[in-house]
Amino acid sequence: MRPRGEENVRPNPLRSKAVLSDPAGADVPVGRRSFLRLGAVLTGGLALGGNSAIAEPSQESPPADAPWSQSIGAGVVDRPYGRPADTEASVIRRNVPWLTATAESSVSFSPLQDLHGIITPNGLFFERHHAGRPDIDPAQHKLLIHGLVERPLLLTMKDILRFPQTTRIHFIECPANGGMNWRAAQMNSLQFSHGMVSCAEWTGVKLSTLLEETGIKKEAKWAMVEGADGAHMNRSLPLDKCLDDCLVVYAQNGEALRPEQGYPLRLVVPGWEGNVNIKWLRRIKLGEKPWHSREETSKYTDLMPDGTSRGFTWLMDAKSVVTFPCPEKPLDGAGLYEIRGLAWTGNGKVTRVDVSVDGGINWQTARLHEPVLSKALTKFTLPWRWDGRPALVASRVVDESGYVQPTIAELRKQRGSNSVYHNNSIQTWQVKSDGTVFNVQLA
Amino acid sequence: MRPRGEENVRPNPLRSKAVLSDPAGADVPVGRRSFLRLGAVLTGGLALGGNSAIAEPSQESPPADAPWSQSIGAGVVDRPYGRPADTEASVIRRNVPWLTATAESSVSFSPLQDLHGIITPNGLFFERHHAGRPDIDPAQHKLLIHGLVERPLLLTMKDILRFPQTTRIHFIECPANGGMNWRAAQMNSLQFSHGMVSCAEWTGVKLSTLLEETGIKKEAKWAMVEGADGAHMNRSLPLDKCLDDCLVVYAQNGEALRPEQGYPLRLVVPGWEGNVNIKWLRRIKLGEKPWHSREETSKYTDLMPDGTSRGFTWLMDAKSVVTFPCPEKPLDGAGLYEIRGLAWTGNGKVTRVDVSVDGGINWQTARLHEPVLSKALTKFTLPWRWDGRPALVASRVVDESGYVQPTIAELRKQRGSNSVYHNNSIQTWQVKSDGTVFNVQLA
Numbered sequence: 001m002r003p004r005g006e007e008n009v010r011p012n013p014l015r016s017k018a019v020l021s022d023p024a025g026a027d028v029p030v031g032r033r034s035f036l037r038l039g040a041v042l043t044g045g046l047a048l049g050g051n052s053a054i055a056e057p058s059q060e061s062p063p064a065d066a067p068w069s070q071s072i073g074a075g076v077v078d079r080p081y082g083r084p085a086d087t088e089a090s091v092i093r094r095n096v097p098w099l100t101a102t103a104e105s106s107v108s109f110s111p112l113q114d115l116h117g118i119i120t121p122n123g124l125f126f127e128r129h130h131a132g133r134p135d136i137d138p139a140q141h142k143l144l145i146h147g148l149v150e151r152p153l154l155l156t157m158k159d160i161l162r163f164p165q166t167t168r169i170h171f172i173e174c175p176a177n178g179g180m181n182w183r184a185a186q187m188n189s190l191q192f193s194h195g196m197v198s199c200a201e202w203t204g205v206k207l208s209t210l211l212e213e214t215g216i217k218k219e220a221k222w223a224m225v226e227g228a229d230g231a232h233m234n235r236s237l238p239l240d241k242c243l244d245d246c247l248v249v250y251a252q253n254g255e256a257l258r259p260e261q262g263y264p265l266r267l268v269v270p271g272w273e274g275n276v277n278i279k280w281l282r283r284i285k286l287g288e289k290p291w292h293s294r295e296e297t298s299k300y301t302d303l304m305p306d307g308t309s310r311g312f313t314w315l316m317d318a319k320s321v322v323t324f325p326c327p328e329k330p331l332d333g334a335g336l337y338e339i340r341g342l343a344w345t346g347n348g349k350v351t352r353v354d355v356s357v358d359g360g361i362n363w364q365t366a367r368l369h370e371p372v373l374s375k376a377l378t379k380f381t382l383p384w385r386w387d388g389r390p391a392l393v394a395s396r397v398v399d400e401s402g403y404v405q406p407t408i409a410e411l412r413k414q415r416g417s418n419s420v421y422h423n424n425s426i427q428t429w430q431v432k433s434d435g436t437v438f439n440v441q442l443a
Numbered sequence: 444m445r446p447r448g449e450e451n452v453r454p455n456p457l458r459s460k461a462v463l464s465d466p467a468g469a470d471v472p473v474g475r476r477s478f479l480r481l482g483a484v485l486t487g488g489l490a491l492g493g494n495s496a497i498a499e500p501s502q503e504s505p506p507a508d509a510p511w512s513q514s515i516g517a518g519v520v521d522r523p524y525g526r527p528a529d530t531e532a533s534v535i536r537r538n539v540p541w542l543t544a545t546a547e548s549s550v551s552f553s554p555l556q557d558l559h560g561i562i563t564p565n566g567l568f569f570e571r572h573h574a575g576r577p578d579i580d581p582a583q584h585k586l587l588i589h590g591l592v593e594r595p596l597l598l599t600m601k602d603i604l605r606f607p608q609t610t611r612i613h614f615i616e617c618p619a620n621g622g623m624n625w626r627a628a629q630m631n632s633l634q635f636s637h638g639m640v641s642c643a644e645w646t647g648v649k650l651s652t653l654l655e656e657t658g659i660k661k662e663a664k665w666a667m668v669e670g671a672d673g674a675h676m677n678r679s680l681p682l683d684k685c686l687d688d689c690l691v692v693y694a695q696n697g698e699a700l701r702p703e704q705g706y707p708l709r710l711v712v713p714g715w716e717g718n719v720n721i722k723w724l725r726r727i728k729l730g731e732k733p734w735h736s737r738e739e740t741s742k743y744t745d746l747m748p749d750g751t752s753r754g755f756t757w758l759m760d761a762k763s764v765v766t767f768p769c770p771e772k773p774l775d776g777a778g779l780y781e782i783r784g785l786a787w788t789g790n791g792k793v794t795r796v797d798v799s800v801d802g803g804i805n806w807q808t809a810r811l812h813e814p815v816l817s818k819a820l821t822k823f824t825l826p827w828r829w830d831g832r833p834a835l836v837a838s839r840v841v842d843e844s845g846y847v848q849p850t851i852a853e854l855r856k857q858r859g860s861n862s863v864y865h866n867n868s869i870q871t872w873q874v875k876s877d878g879t880v881f882n883v884q885l886a
């Protein structure tokens with residue numbers, strides 16, 4: 001059974017020449033009303049044909065039955081724990097083999113080009129390991145809190161689950177996200193240029209609750225936080241941040257943390273660089289001074305033009321990126337599109353995102369999608385009528401502190417080019433006439 | 444290397460007798476301040492021992508190195524698409540084999556007892572199939588919109604991805620959730636009493652956008668929405684609801700819909716019963732009257748005491764449930780706990796949740812956790828000092844329409860006992876002295 005009338009093709013309203021000839025031009029925002037008016041334009045019987053044509057179906061016939069509509073499918077709990085469709089097999093985390101010496105001390109990038117919304121599913125959350133992913137027995141795992149405290153504590157997972165719970169949605173970003181762009185080793189890819197940021201709903205205990213339980217000695221000013229991985233990955237954190245908004249979490253998007261995200265316990269340090277969000281958390285020690293550990297001296301510092309290094313650059317400043325179009329998702333002919341993207345800031349909430357299609361000469365304000373949460377990914381969209389000519393698509397975020405996302409030239413003026421971390425500059429995608437999209441850096 | 448001083452046990456502050464002897468008693472809310480003061484009480488050197496004791500670690504020693512802290516773990520992209528830890532293998536969807544004739548026309552229940560927060564991870568979202576889970580090729584899938592429209596449309600997935608996107612977090616609940624309790628066939632389980640509700644971040648196109656694109660004829664008052672599964676599962680929806688807040692979605696928690704959730708396309712009808720949220724959506728037909736399809740006559744109606752049936756009872760009224768403690772998560776001795784739970788309503792936002800530990804005689808207002816979103820799960824918590832005596836733990840939600848969650852007796856007064864759907868009554872958990880928890884119905 002096929003729908004009657006498939007021979008009467010009519011143009012896809014999304015790609016009609018009627019739109020292209022609109023005098024408003026390519027740079028003018030296209031509201032939902034004009035998007036919808038489009039349909040009415042086409043009732044005149046324009047027949048533009050080509051690969052943009054869609055069938056005009058019958059008013060009465062049901063759709064043709066595909067094989068899957070003529071059979072019984074799999075039963076419930078066929079997969080007691082589900083997995084994506086086989087046809088989504090290309091939506092995976094990927095690494096860059098030449099970027100690091102071994103996969104055990106490396107990163108994988110989240111496929112932002114295939115994701116929608118602000119939640120990153122747990123299977124696709126980016127990874128950063130310093131000594132690989134340990135497989136920990138949660139029944140044996142303990143968290144030690146000691147140092148400048150009144151009463152040191154050694155807590156089991158069962159103990160930690162008893163404390164009052166807090167649930168919050170926060171992004172985590174590696175400060176090396178964008179590092180290949182910074183070093184002019186950029187790949188033509190959204191996944192590899194920006195895929196070291198992800199966002200999840202975290203549940204656990206406020207770190208302040210645990211620290212107050214131990215009693216904080218008044219000399220204490222810093223905390224050393226340490227993982228149970230083979231690297232004993234550790235960092236120093238100011239006590240003020242620990243008491244402000246840090247969480248010791250055991251759940252991510254509802255379920256237990258994934259092993260590569262720190263199962264059974266990790267620290268979440270909202271808005272601060274990924275490496276301080278210690279995974280496989282086993283120890284918190286309070287002290288008077290920072291520890292100057294390996295990961296805050298040989299790594300995670302920024303060599304400045306004068307030969308000094310910036311250290312303790314924890315804050316992730318405001319950043320945004322257009323996720324559609326992007327190198328992995330080119331345009332398919334001129335017509336109406338929606339530019340889509342993500343913005344985030346360690347300073348709190350995103351307040352505005354502007355989008356340019358001419359490389360930053362003109363900007364239009366995008367729509368922010370609710371909920372706009374503090375230190376979480378925020379989704380933005382802007383309708384765009386592409387005229388088929390070359391374009392330079394970019395986004396620029398402003399956050400509630402007033403901070404404006406800088407150009408790469410502005411960052412280089414401050415920092416020179418020796419550093420690699422904290423490239424939060426404006427990303428520009430070059431769209432060519434054939435719709436292909438390239439990662440370019442504007443001077 | 445083991446922490447020094449493990450022989451010096453001190454009581455777990457969460458379970459101390461110092462708390463139990465507090466004159467405030469079991470029903471009094473315990474704020475964070477008194478929870479924390481507890482630590483101070485214990486510095487006097489109480490040594491209550493027993494299985495509630497935790498080790499007092501050294502102020503200086505690092506924790507003992509477990510095997511996983513002395514080795515290199517797996518590299519990144521060892522699992523390009525991740526999965527839970529092997530030690531979480533019990534956290535799965537489950538079905539009740541005796542409940543339905545076949546697994547292809549059945550339900551699976553989400554393990555709410557192991558979940559935290561408001562997002563249900565995609566692998567654990569409850570399932571309801573009418574003819575099993577079809578495996579659909581998204582390249583061949585189309586959505587037909589026809590009937591009382593000006594211009595019928597047959598849209599491919601590629602077409603649908605071009606339309607303006609909307610992302611929202613909403614719960615979906617099967618109206619049979621709680622049906623076993625209603626029929627006095629309850630199981631002693633949170634998973635089976637309430638596990639047919641889940642919540643996700645959905646991304647797609649507003650149904651109103653697609654319908655306005657086709658042009659709605661003025662006689663149109665209803666929409667028939669139909670799936671591509673072997674059951675051709677279909678329901679009638681009032682056009683007003685379609686134009687209000689329905690979404691045609693292709694993504695769930697960021698990634699493509701899972702096959703059992705309607706891949707590649709489903710309808711989300713916020714706040715209305717699960718079965719109208721048509722999965723594998725292939726057709727929307729506008730008409731003047733409802734279709735009175737099989738699934739809205741032989742099923743999904745409520746037989747009343749007078750022999751008539753209520754039909755089109757789409758709205759999911761306000762409901763809540765305590766997720767800890769619950770039959771699967773008993774209490775481990777007297778002491779301080781946090782009662783945790785979920786509340787939701789098809790009417791919009793949850794405004795208040797009250798909790799009782801004495802079977803509904805006294806109520807205390809729980810804390811609602813942000814974000815409180817419309818037609819989404821809302822998390823609530825309340826500290827509870829359990830004295831070790833039998834208790835009856837229950838929650839009661841109030842929503843922004845003023846609706847108050849009823850008792851089962853109040854529902855039976857209206858409906859008798861023939862129906863099975865829409866049991867949103869207050870759930871009571873009986874806690875026995877040994878901490879075990881039972882599913883009971885209070886008269």
